[in-house]
Amino acid sequence: MGSETLSDQAPSRRDEYAEMTRQEVIKAARKLYAVPGYAQTTVDKIAREARVSPATVYAQCGGKEGLLRTLMDIWTTSPTVGRIIADSAAAPTGRTKLEVLAAGYAAHAEEAGDIMRIIERAAPSSPAAQAFLDVADQRHIEALEMIVEGIASNGDLAEGLSVEDAAKIIFFHFRNPQLVLAVETFGWGVDRGTRWLVDRVAAAILKD
The missing domain is CATH 1.10.10.60 (Homeodomain-like)
Incomplete structure (x- = not known):
């Protein structure tokens, strides 16, 4: 006692x-x-x-801004993010790591897509929201760098491409606006939309 x-x-x-x-x-x-x-x-x-x-x-x-920061933390530090990183690390090849990542993006968008849209829409007129979006983007890229390091350790990363640049390429293709564009705006659905994005990213960052 x-x-x-x-x-x-x-x-x-x-x-x-x-x-x-x-x-x-x-x-x-x-x-x-x-x-x-x-x-x-x-x-x-x-x-x-x-x-x-x-x-x-x-x-x-903490009022309006404190709540927005809390929502950003929910979005960027959810257990889903950790599972995506772990599952990608366990996948055997660069291509399968990207496929696991794509499935994870779809699951995370289902879970926290509303928060992503809230902060993205608020950012142009709110310095606080823009600051939180910047933090979210940085956390996003850092998580992607962990996944790309696994691709590089497998020997699957394209010659001359840095981990940092490869992570930014994934970020460019899979961040929420592009995912929504492929899946919803184009009407391709999750399977076709994420498969198309995986093909684009694989062509850009993986060895031939």
């Missing part, structure tokens, strides 16, 4: 309630930032949607 630390103790009911409240505020912000949009959403509207006071929105989540 004497060796028990604070981190070993179960959360109190007060802590559990605070976390439940925080999650309700995040849920409300995610809904309202999508429609009517980030610029049109006020802290008062978030508070009404979450059934809390505006003061709670500030105290629990």
Whole structure:
């Protein structure tokens, strides 16, 4: 008993309630930032949607910008991202690594595509949103570099192409606007759209 630390103790009911409240505020912000949009959403509207006071929105989540940062973190640090990296690392060839990555992009877009669109749409008129988008893009590229390092270690990376440049090529083709363009705007669907993107990326970064 004497060796028990604070981190070993179960959360109190007060802590559990605070976390439940925080999650309700995040849920409300995610809904309202999508429609009517980030610029049109006020802290008062978030508070009404979450059934809390505006003061709670500030105290629990840092207001509008704090909530947008939280959503960006949900998008870029979800367990899905870790699984994509691990599954790509386990794939045996450069081509199969890209195929695993493409499937992961589709799954991640299904999970967090609304957050991607929220931040991308808010960025042109909000310096804070642009800053969060820049952080998200940097995290994205760093994750891709880990995958490309696996391709390079297999000897499948094109001669003369750096890991950094290969990651940027993948980023260019698979980031959310291009994926949406291929899958939704062109009407190709997930299978055809991601297969086409894999073909383009493979031609650009893999050995012949």
